Amino acid sequence: MSLRATLIVVIIIVLGLVLWASGLYTDLLWFENLGYGFVFWNVFLSQWTVRLAGWLIFFLFLFVNLLFTRHVLVNLPNLELREKIIGTFLGRYLTPRKITLFLFVASLFLSFLFSSYTANLWLEARQFMQGIEFGLIDPIFHRDASFYVFQLPFLRSLYAFLQSMAIFTIILTGIVYFVANPPVQVGRRLVFLPYHGQSHLSLLLAFSFALKAWDYRLKMFELLLSPGGSFFGPGYTDLKANLPALWILLFIALLIVGLLVFNIFRRQTRLIFIGIGTLIAASIIVGSIFPSLVQQFRVDPNELAFERPFLENNINFTLKAYNLDKITTQNYAGLSPLEVEDLDAAAGTIENVRLWDYRPLLQTYNQLQGIRQYYEFVDVDTDRYYLDGKYRQVMLAARELNQSRLAEQARTWINLRLQYTHSYGLTMSPVNTVTEQGLPEFVIGDIPPFASGGLEVEKPEIYYGEISGDYVIVNTRTPEFNYPQGDENIYTHYEGTGGVPLKGIGRKLLYALKFSDYRILLSGEITGESRIMFNRSIRERVAKIAPFLRYDDDPYLVLSAGRLYWVLDAYTVSRSFPYAEPFGGINYMRNSVKVVVDAYNGSVVFYMADPVDPVILTYAKIFPGLFQALEEMPTELFSHMRYPETFLSLQARVYATYHMTDPVVFYTREDLWRIPNEKYAGSFQPVEPYYTILQLPGEEEPEFVLIIPFTPAQRDNMIAWMAGRCDGKNYGELLVYLFPKDKVVYGPMQIETRIDQDTLISQQLSLWDQRGSRVIRGNLLVLPVNESVLYVEPVFLQAEQSELPELVRVIVAFQDVVVMEPTLEQALLSAFGARGAPASEAEEPDRPIEPEPRETAEPEPGLEPPATVPELARRAQEVFQQAQASLKNGDWAGYGQRLQELEQILEELARLSGAATEETEP
Incomplete structure (x- = not known):
C-alpha cells in the first residue's frame, strides 16, 4: 500500500474515532446533567467488558486454529498456485513471520466484527450474574423461575455465539486446506485433505458437536417455554416423548464427538458419517415421528386425563406471571332495584x-x-x-x-x-x-x-x-x-x-x-x-436512561404544587417465564416503575412501584441508585398515580381465559369470557378500560378506579367487571366483581342494540345524522351503582364543515329503560320516573333541572300540535326545515329548541297512531 493510501486510511480511522468519542462525550454530559452519569458508565463498561471478552475468545480461537494452517501456507503444496503467487508481489510475503502477522491481523479484524454481537449481550450477562430468585420452583426440572428468566436466555445466546465461532472457523480453515492442498489420488481413493488437515478439522468438528450436545440440553429446559396443543408449556407428550428424545440425541452427539476424537489418531471416516447419519435419522424418528405417534394415539383419545396436571401448571404459572394470583373476587348482584335516593347516596359516582x-x-x-x-x-x-x-x-x-x-x-x-x-x-x-x-x-x-x-x-x-x-x-x-x-x-x-x-x-x-x-x-x-x-420527547428521554424497561405509549400530565410534570408508566417484561401463556410476545409483566419528568427542567426520577418484583430488583442490583422507593415520591404527586390502562388491558385479556382455574372447565372453555364491543361513531370496537370515580361495594368513600367489563365469549350479557384501584394505600389492588350466572345483566352491545331499537331515540339520531351534520356516539360507560348497573352514553353533534363537536344529548339506560335527554340530570330523572317512581320523587322541587316527560298527551306550553295525524306530519316537516336552517346558520341553541319541539310532535304522532290502531282492532 502506498504512503498516500495509508495516510487516507489513517485519516478516515482517526475521524471515525473522533466522531465516536465526541458522541460518547456529549451523551455523558447529558447523563451527568440529569444526575445519571453512573448509569452511562455502568452501561458503557458492561458493553465493552462483554464485547472485549467475546472479542478475545473469538480472536484466540480463530488465530490458534489459523496458526495450524501456517505451514500449509508457507509450503503451499498447490504448485500451480505457488507459481502464480511467486510471480507477483505476494511472493515476498510467503515467509513464516509475515504469514503469522497476516493471520494475526486477519483474526483480530474478523473477531472484532463478530464481537459486535456480544456487545448486545451485556444486559443478559449482568442478569445471568446478578439475577434475583423468584422463590417459585418449576414442577418439571425443579429450578427457580429466575433460571428461565435470567440464566437460560444468556446461555442460549452464548451457545449461538460459540457455535457461530466454531462453524466460521471450520469453514475458513477448510477453505485454506482445500485451496492450498489440491485433492490427490492415493490408490483408488481421492484424498481431499492431508493427514494434518483431517486431524485439525476433526478436532474442530468435535468441538461443534459437543456444543450441539449442549444445545440439546438447553432445549430440554426450553420445553417449559414451548407452545403445546391447548396450553403453553410441556404436556404429557413433551415429558414422555420429546424429553427422552432429546436425551437420546444428546448421547448420539457425544458419541460423534468421541468418533471425531478417535479419528485424529486412527482414520475411521466411515464411522463419523455413520454417526452423523444416525443423528439425522434419530432426529426424524425419535425427535418428530415418535412424539407425533404418542400424541395422536395415546394422548388425543383421552387428552384431559393425560394433560390435567400439566394444565394446572400452566394455569398457576400464567396467573403469577401477570400478577393475577392475588386478585380479589366478589359477587355483585347487578340487578338490584335502583331509585333516585340511591343515586343521591352515590353522589360521588354520579357527579x-x-x-x-x-x-x-x-x-x-x-x-x-x-x-x-x-x-x-x-x-x-x-x-x-x-x-x-x-x-x-x-x-x-x-x-x-x-x-x-x-x-x-x-x-x-x-x-x-x-x-x-x-x-x-x-x-x-x-x-x-x-x-x-x-x-x-x-x-x-x-x-x-x-x-x-x-x-x-x-x-x-x-x-x-x-x-x-x-x-x-x-x-x-x-x-x-x-x-x-x-x-x-x-x-x-x-x-x-x-x-x-x-x-x-x-x-x-x-x-x-x-x-x-x-x-x-x-x-x-x-x-x-x-x-x-x-x-x-418524554418516551425518548426516559428510554435513553433505562432502555431495558418497556414504556407505556401514553405519558400523562400532572399539575402539582403549581408545576407541570409528566408521569410515565414503565413495565418489566420477560419472554421466558416458565409455563406462562404469552400475550403480545411476552409472558411476564409488572408495572414496576413510575417515571416522573419535570416539564420545565427535564429532570427524570424513577420510582419503584412494585418492590417485590424480582425483575426490577435485579435491575436495581445492576444499577444501584437508579430507582427510588415509591414512598419517597411527594405526596401530592402520588395522589395522581394511576393504574395503567395498558397493564389492565393485558391482565383483562389473560383473565378472560385464566379465571377458569378448574382444569376441566379450562379445557372445555365452557366459561370463557371476552372483552365486549361497543359502538363508537357508527362502528364497533372493543370496550377500552376507562377511569371513573366510583364508590366500590363495601367502601365508604368514592375513589378513582380503572374498570373494564366482561361478557361470555358467545353471548353479549355482562358476566363480570374488573377494577384497578388507584388511590392511597389501595393503589395497585385488582378486584373482579362477578354477576350471578342465573340472571341476565345487559352487556354494552345489548344496550347499544336497545338504543338503536328505541323508536324516539333512533328517529332523532337519524334526523340529526343528515347531510350537514354528523352524530358521534361516545364511549358507553358501564357504571356499577349500589349492586346494580347504570349505563351512560354521550351523544355529540358535529357540523360537516366544522371540527367542533358539541355534546347535545346524554343517553341513560337502566335494566329495561333507555332514555335520551339534553343533560345527565334530566336523563337520570327521566329514566327513574319512567320506572314508575311517584311524581313527588321524580320531580322534587329542589332539583335544579326538571325531567322532560317522555310519554304524555299534553303538549308543552306554547306548543299546540294539531289534533290529526296529517296536520302533525305537516307540522313536523316545518319544524324539521326550521331546524336545518338553524344548523346551516350555526345557531345551535335554535337548532336544539327545534329538535325538542320536533320530539314533542313525534311523541304525539306516535300516541295518535297507536290509538288509531287500537280502535281498528277487532
Whole structure:
C-alpha cells in the first residue's frame, strides 16, 4: 500500500474515532446533567467488558486454529498456485513471520466484527450474574423461575455465539486446506485433505458437536417455554416423548464427538458419517415421528386425563406471571332495584360520570384552546383533582408547540432553535360539566392561563413534552417566545437547570458535530450561559436512561404544587417465564416503575412501584441508585398515580381465559369470557378500560378506579367487571366483581342494540345524522351503582364543515329503560320516573333541572300540535326545515329548541297512531 493510501486510511480511522468519542462525550454530559452519569458508565463498561471478552475468545480461537494452517501456507503444496503467487508481489510475503502477522491481523479484524454481537449481550450477562430468585420452583426440572428468566436466555445466546465461532472457523480453515492442498489420488481413493488437515478439522468438528450436545440440553429446559396443543408449556407428550428424545440425541452427539476424537489418531471416516447419519435419522424418528405417534394415539383419545396436571401448571404459572394470583373476587348482584335516593347516596359516582369522550374532546380543545396555529393538543388524559374541596374527575391536555405548523418563512434556524423553544400551559375541564352550547367548562385554560377551583399554574412553560422533537438552545441573546397576547408576543428567558451548558468553544464544537450543524459553533447568539436541550420527547428521554424497561405509549400530565410534570408508566417484561401463556410476545409483566419528568427542567426520577418484583430488583442490583422507593415520591404527586390502562388491558385479556382455574372447565372453555364491543361513531370496537370515580361495594368513600367489563365469549350479557384501584394505600389492588350466572345483566352491545331499537331515540339520531351534520356516539360507560348497573352514553353533534363537536344529548339506560335527554340530570330523572317512581320523587322541587316527560298527551306550553295525524306530519316537516336552517346558520341553541319541539310532535304522532290502531282492532 502506498504512503498516500495509508495516510487516507489513517485519516478516515482517526475521524471515525473522533466522531465516536465526541458522541460518547456529549451523551455523558447529558447523563451527568440529569444526575445519571453512573448509569452511562455502568452501561458503557458492561458493553465493552462483554464485547472485549467475546472479542478475545473469538480472536484466540480463530488465530490458534489459523496458526495450524501456517505451514500449509508457507509450503503451499498447490504448485500451480505457488507459481502464480511467486510471480507477483505476494511472493515476498510467503515467509513464516509475515504469514503469522497476516493471520494475526486477519483474526483480530474478523473477531472484532463478530464481537459486535456480544456487545448486545451485556444486559443478559449482568442478569445471568446478578439475577434475583423468584422463590417459585418449576414442577418439571425443579429450578427457580429466575433460571428461565435470567440464566437460560444468556446461555442460549452464548451457545449461538460459540457455535457461530466454531462453524466460521471450520469453514475458513477448510477453505485454506482445500485451496492450498489440491485433492490427490492415493490408490483408488481421492484424498481431499492431508493427514494434518483431517486431524485439525476433526478436532474442530468435535468441538461443534459437543456444543450441539449442549444445545440439546438447553432445549430440554426450553420445553417449559414451548407452545403445546391447548396450553403453553410441556404436556404429557413433551415429558414422555420429546424429553427422552432429546436425551437420546444428546448421547448420539457425544458419541460423534468421541468418533471425531478417535479419528485424529486412527482414520475411521466411515464411522463419523455413520454417526452423523444416525443423528439425522434419530432426529426424524425419535425427535418428530415418535412424539407425533404418542400424541395422536395415546394422548388425543383421552387428552384431559393425560394433560390435567400439566394444565394446572400452566394455569398457576400464567396467573403469577401477570400478577393475577392475588386478585380479589366478589359477587355483585347487578340487578338490584335502583331509585333516585340511591343515586343521591352515590353522589360521588354520579357527579363524576365521564360525559366527555376523549376523542371529540381533543378536537374541541384544539378548536377552542389552540389559540394559534402552531399550538396543538395531541392527547387528552384523565385524572382527578380537588376542585373547591370536592373530589372531581377531570380531563386535561398540554398545549404543545408544533414547529412544523409555523409558516414556511418563519422556519428559520433562529426561530426553530433559539426562539420557539417551548410549549405553553394546559387545558383542564371536569368530565361531567357542559355549557349551554354543548361545550366543556374549563377550570384551566387560555394564555396566560387562568385557573379556578383552587388550582394554580405557576410554571406553565413546557420544554419537555410528547412532541418536543429536535434540539433547542436556551439562555441565548435571542429572547424566547413565551406566548401571544393580543397583537403582541411575550418573551422570556429560561431560568431552570435543564439542558447541557455550552461552556467554551469545545462543547460548541462537539455539539455541532453531534447534530451536524455548524451554526452551533458559529452563532454569535450563543453565550457561555446558554444550554442545549435534546432528547426532549418524554418516551425518548426516559428510554435513553433505562432502555431495558418497556414504556407505556401514553405519558400523562400532572399539575402539582403549581408545576407541570409528566408521569410515565414503565413495565418489566420477560419472554421466558416458565409455563406462562404469552400475550403480545411476552409472558411476564409488572408495572414496576413510575417515571416522573419535570416539564420545565427535564429532570427524570424513577420510582419503584412494585418492590417485590424480582425483575426490577435485579435491575436495581445492576444499577444501584437508579430507582427510588415509591414512598419517597411527594405526596401530592402520588395522589395522581394511576393504574395503567395498558397493564389492565393485558391482565383483562389473560383473565378472560385464566379465571377458569378448574382444569376441566379450562379445557372445555365452557366459561370463557371476552372483552365486549361497543359502538363508537357508527362502528364497533372493543370496550377500552376507562377511569371513573366510583364508590366500590363495601367502601365508604368514592375513589378513582380503572374498570373494564366482561361478557361470555358467545353471548353479549355482562358476566363480570374488573377494577384497578388507584388511590392511597389501595393503589395497585385488582378486584373482579362477578354477576350471578342465573340472571341476565345487559352487556354494552345489548344496550347499544336497545338504543338503536328505541323508536324516539333512533328517529332523532337519524334526523340529526343528515347531510350537514354528523352524530358521534361516545364511549358507553358501564357504571356499577349500589349492586346494580347504570349505563351512560354521550351523544355529540358535529357540523360537516366544522371540527367542533358539541355534546347535545346524554343517553341513560337502566335494566329495561333507555332514555335520551339534553343533560345527565334530566336523563337520570327521566329514566327513574319512567320506572314508575311517584311524581313527588321524580320531580322534587329542589332539583335544579326538571325531567322532560317522555310519554304524555299534553303538549308543552306554547306548543299546540294539531289534533290529526296529517296536520302533525305537516307540522313536523316545518319544524324539521326550521331546524336545518338553524344548523346551516350555526345557531345551535335554535337548532336544539327545534329538535325538542320536533320530539314533542313525534311523541304525539306516535300516541295518535297507536290509538288509531287500537280502535281498528277487532
